[in-house]
Amino acid sequence: MSKLLSITEYVNGITSENISVLSKAITLIESRKVEHQELASQLIETILPFSGKSMRIGITGVPGVGKSTFIDAFGIHLINEHKKVAVLAIDPSSSISKGSILGDKTRMENLSVHPKAFIRPTASGGSLGGVTYKTKETILLCEAAGFDSIIVETVGVGQSETEVNSITDFFLLLMLTGAGDELQGIKRGIMEMADGIVITKADGNNINKAKSARAEFANALHFFPPSESGWIPEVKTCSAIEKTGMEDVLTMIDKYHRHTLKNGFFHEKRKNQNLISFQKLLDEQLKKQFLSSQQIKNQITELNQKVEQGIISPYGAVKSINWS
């Protein structure tokens, strides 16, 4: 890591929208070194008052659905509407080099060279807080740096979707035409989580198929119970190549924003996200401290096996732990 800055330098740099300082700050919060984490924690608390003023959009879809081209086209559309766009890509495999989702900025060829866009892979992996706590902190930093549209991208096959939903305001699912087949790749439950579905590649010979897929999905969504937000998910079609449908998607998100601001769900959701995150981190910290003893660790491993083999009940296992 390059030389550390002081808190004041980080905060001044970020709030004056200096991208180079923003990048350094993200690197700092992603560091696993204890002394970096102390500084990172201090930084987050300091920029907190400058954060929060963006629309946080989670986007997912199976490989091949065209996430990169969609985000590239949608991001440019947002910028044309006078927004500043940050794209954070989560790789659930936690290996930066492997996933095509990461690193390769050229996959968003227009957005990656635009001065009002910021693209960054975001660290994940088995650290405290799971996949997303560092992504959440990265969102806060980006917001403090003036980005008012944050896109968090993930591949629609892992566990990370629920976690992304827990740090974003609007959850967008990209789908291909030919509803049915491509669902094989989507994890159960993700469709019910979506605030909006966009059928991609609605161009050329594919247009009619996309339109009928849209009708089918809209019909299927009708069978889903209403969400807590009171929002009824909408289905749109788009073509990233022909740059069509982007306005529809933005209109949908804006409509959702107004709807949830009006009924209070928007802030309620963010508040709950924070509370749940606190509880989760607290639980993990407790467990970490508890498991710092090798003796306890061995005990738990052994009990896990006994529970798995059905030799002892889960409740009996907890009772049998020597807590002293």
Added chain:
Amino acid sequence: MSKLLSITEYVNGITSENISVLSKAITLIESRKVEHQELASQLIETILPFSGKSMRIGITGVPGVGKSTFIDAFGIHLINEHKKVAVLAIDPSSSISKGSILGDKTRMENLSVHPKAFIRPTASGGSLGGVTYKTKETILLCEAAGFDSIIVETVGVGQSETEVNSITDFFLLLMLTGAGDELQGIKRGIMEMADGIVITKADGNNINKAKSARAEFANALHFFPPSESGWIPEVKTCSAIEKTGMEDVLTMIDKYHRHTLKNGFFHEKRKNQNLISFQKLLDEQLKKQFLSSQQIKNQITELNQKVEQGIISPYGAVKSINWS
């Protein structure tokens, strides 16, 4: 509580299918007294080898869907197929007197007087392990007492469905005709959890409506991604009054059983249920011990408020705790 028995008396009574001893044992495990809990824990570990040999069926649906009459008719059908049926009813409100789901045995008029059936409300509430750990232990006791069909009933509006799904093998959702409206009462996500849907009250003038609802639900399920079990949920219709459709429901559950035994999912799911339950109980126990200090409790309350108000980040809040 009536006089306690010895472990041997409980175990001998239960394994010789003595219903009176079974009832006493359930009362014991539901007790909150520490000395009862010690005995209960010992009892569960002792009967564990006699448990496990039942089909555990979770049944839910909104009030008015006809759960009681369905379970009454379906239970009698099971008994006619030489099964022994235990019905455990969970009241998520944790107040035994309030819910119509509990207490009133006469709502299952045929089953409640049948010697091969056992109906019992099951304790819930804020105790260690949440709504269902005592229900899970009750299942184990019933299995040891020779019940090979366990029905766990819950109202389809609360959080308890996910928990019931975590202690049963097959999750059945009862639905009324006129798909759409009645979904209002069903919590988001429950439909995706269902291994089977049964449209109730398919009788009289309602038959055609039920048939078309069945087709609509089957079509909607087509849009759901396949579950981990590789099982495709089925939709049936039934009439508890005309006693029709019960065979279809049983055939579906048997088919699911064979399917998941064959691909290993059945035992895999039970194993995972135990492991997850152990982890959950462990987390709760840790938290309980951690929160036994009033000072820590006050600290957490204060931090919760700060997180909620956005004054401190969830991560900062955890960091700020004085762990010593």
